[in-house]
């Protein structure tokens with residue numbers, strides 16, 4: 001592959017990305033962009049980032065060979081990148097540490113965040129406590145119900161959780177409300193966006209903080225099996241764990257990259273969250289990308305069993321990687337994800353997040369078609385403790 | 400001359416009143432009547448909101464207006480039909496659409512510009528499309544002689560004001576405060592200082608909006624601004640009225656605001 005160097009100076013990944021926001025935010029985004037450029041060139045910034053990842057998060061996260069499950073599947077060997085073992089239980093914390101360090105450099109004492117599954121909210125509340133900042137988390141009222149353990153965790157960590165009652169009461173509405181807070185409190189507040197989306201420079205900086213995932217894999221896989229995997233696969237909500245995994249592999253020929261969106265009740269039912277699979281380019285939340293909307297341009301309601309994938313858009317870099325054919329994107333339905341969830345519990349003793357279960361389900365589907373000496377590396381982006389209420393109620397139980 | 404330029408020329412230094420309502424609120428069949436009601440009250444230009452599912456820059460009042468309109472499935476194509484209907488009996492009052500970019504993406508910029516011009520639209524204010532991203536849209540609008548209306552904010556630095564001035568047509572819209580539409584933290588003295596500074600770069604008329612709630616604030620803003628935009632306050636009036644009284648109440652409120660700035 002030719003040299004890949006995106007985004008350009010104005011935040012574009014080909015026709016995607018950019019800065020589609022109201023005028024009030026333009027200057028704040030320009031300031032963030034400048035500060036990030038300075039931080040990027042400052043070795044002390046990265047030294048502190050790496051120190052925090054090592055001693056606070058517990059990185060590097062291991063890679064684990066899921067032998068029993070691979071045997072059961074009867075084809076390719078499945079390896080898991082264990083982001084579930086991170087402090088706070090998901091990859092989200094890699095990004096919140098990076099952004100909190102930026103907030104501190106910029107002298108901001110108040111941080112806000114949007115959250116779907118609550119993992120990014122918890123990771124934001126965590127770093128706010130760690131660095132002594134005030135934290136307000138916006139969360140769709142629907143998600144507050146589905147993810148109640150995480151709501152309480154955020155409160156324990158000292159954050160204020162604001163349930164958002166507008167629109168579909170899920171992640172996209174939480175993001176609208178966070179943007180409204182930001183324009184109102186622009187001088188005091190740093191907006192910690194939780195995925196590789198939003199206006200430039202967010203998709204770039206979130207990616208840069210998450211690439212630690214793929215960078216570690218590139219070192220760990222040769223140590224374990226003497227080579228790189230044949231396929232890397234990750235679930236795609238906004239796309240941060242996936243781009244963190246993919247980015248270091250973009251220039252590595254022979255490594256197939258697969259992003260798995262939420263197929264919900266099935267693409268054909270319209271009740272899903274799979275913009276790369278069936279959406280069209282559009283603009284929402286400050287950037288241009290594949291998006292789900294109706295003929296009038298109204299953003300579609302989405303559905304997924306996993307709150308963290310329940311978003312009608314996707315980070316702009318994935319749209320670009322799709323168009324140039326470097327990554328492929330597909331969808332996994334709720335049922336398939338739930339089966340993979342249970343199988344990983346029973347065969348490997350690991351409770352995966354429902355989001356990550358979508359990537360696992362893709363591996364379960366494709367591994368049997370591959371040979372036993374081939375390797376699929378799945379990004380296990382988070383652990384499923386937060387999901388036990390959802391899974392229990394789908395099994396007809398109340399905890 | 401465009402309708403917007405003709406409107407400001409005819410005012411000859413007097414201040415313009417620009418009321419905002421959301422198309423389709425409370426019901427699509429009322430919108431054209433409400434537009435005429437605004438003109439009867441003394442509206443110089445009408446800003447007509449295009450309902451959007453995710454109105455990120457709007458406060459609760461205009462969010463609710465959008466939701467009421469969306470409950471009747473009002474979209475951009477219906478808004479254009481409403482403007483065409485309004486134009487049958489009003490050929491002079493400029494109509495500026497205000498909304499978000501995705502409905503325009505869905506229709507296609509060129510197609511939108513063509514249909515908007517045919518309907519009698521004079522300007523397009525796209526909240527989430529700053530000049531940096533507006534090249535393609537602005538070209539499509541220019542092709543049809545529709546003015547792109549750009550926002551300026553309290554946070555916009557001088558160099559950027561100069562840059563936006565190069566793209567501005569019709570008028571510019573100065574957002575009077577840091578916040579969403581309908582917010583309550585308007586600082587009149589600060590706005591006056593900012594407008595004086597804007598005039599060094601901006602040739603077109605300057606409208607001021609966000610947070611103007613009554614005759615007194617409208618009058619104070621009109622001392623320095625060329626035009627005063629009132630939105631949330633009018634939408635609240637629609638919300639409080641019955642379908643029968645909405646037009647009358649809007650007309651008298653607009654008349655009161657117009658008297659205050661005259």
Ligand SMILES: Cc1ncc(COP(=O)(O)O)c(C=O)c1O
Nearest residue numbers: 119195237238239240241308382
């Ligand atoms: C464990 C986990 N994985 C994945 C996601 C999806 O986000 P992204 O696509 O940004 O990785 C979330 C979001 O909440 C999550 O909690």
